[in-house]
Amino acid sequence: MGLIGIPTGGVDKQTWYLIMLSVCLAMLAALAYIDRYSALGVILKMVRHDEIAAQASGINIFAVKLIAFTVSAGIAGLSGALFAAYVRFLTPDLFNEQESFRYMMMAVVGGIGSPLGGIIASLMLTMIPEGLRVLGEDNYRLLVYGTMVLFVLWFLPSGIGGLIERLRK
């Protein structure tokens, strides 16, 4: 089961990869700007922190949450479209539990609200399992990988982003 023949506009796979990377980095930069420097960034943080206080400041929390949800869904949709054009074949197996869990872990290990932490976690959680292939293809590899993720969650509950913040201070 799957979707084949996804149009790529005649662009080769390598170029698609670069386009995908550029779009992702641009989105990340835009979100980091909003988060760190714009008024919207502090509005979002205030809504997350205390809805009643946010309302008292004149913020329509329903609208803010709706927009945040819609924009994040839009980003996920755009990412999916780029990914589909890159792999050229879509099947539900590409997003099985293990893969979905890995993407979620990238956000959790990276630390909520930390773009840099997210990048580092994504690199780590992609490279480490590959590097651990030297241990062989059996389950020991996954055991070591899982232990490392648990270690980060246990000792760094705010993720790599939280560690970066602490080191900065």
Place this chain on the structure above:
Amino acid sequence: MSVLELSGVSKRFGGLQALSEVSLSVSAGEVLGLIGPNGAGKSTLVSCITGVLRIDGGTIRFQDCDIQRLLPHRRARRGIARTFQKVRLADQLTVYENVAVGLASHWFARASGWSSVFRPLSAASVAQAVNRTLERVGLGDVSGAIVKSLPFGQRHFVEIACAIVSEPNLLLLDEPATGLTERERERLATLVKDIAAQGCAQMLIEHDLELVGRLCNRVTVINQGHHIFTGTPAAAQREPEVVRAYLGMNQLISGGGDDARG
């Protein structure tokens, strides 16, 4: 003309009648004291005025408009600001960022609201308003500090700065003197007078009755959700029902009276 006018406001939580036909009014530049024993319904009344709680009966008029159907954020955009009994600030953000959020009612009140929220927090229009307000409340030197790192008393002033940065027409202060040092209480008194002098109507809920006596021309007393008195602070301490509500503390409010300042 009254900025705020409450008429017969009632609120019930299940079997508890928290407010029972409470009426009061506050005029521009006036500081109305709202006092009463613990559990009298003072904070409930503030939550009803700001729209956090829906009233079961009566009317709330703000600047001659019925605001009962307005959601809390719409009331804030019309110019109703408040502070909280338990300070509610984003602890992880800086003082500057917290106060900048207070400008949200300004931003969204305009048709171009959504475009203005994308501008940088350091933009001149934001920085000017925030820094001016921080200077006004005496926090100019801690603008970049994380709120969590500030002493408790200072946080009260940050909250007041958040409330006044958008230049509201009505400010509801819910026990702002709690936990303040003597010096900070003096700063608060000066600030409340300064805000009143700018024409902002204020409602001061406070257990520090000496402070209420100094700052308010009139006080409204509620007990167990019932309005029992409105008049000068001096008259309040002669009112038997008020004295009874405070369990016989017959020297409730010092100062105040005819020479009370607003």
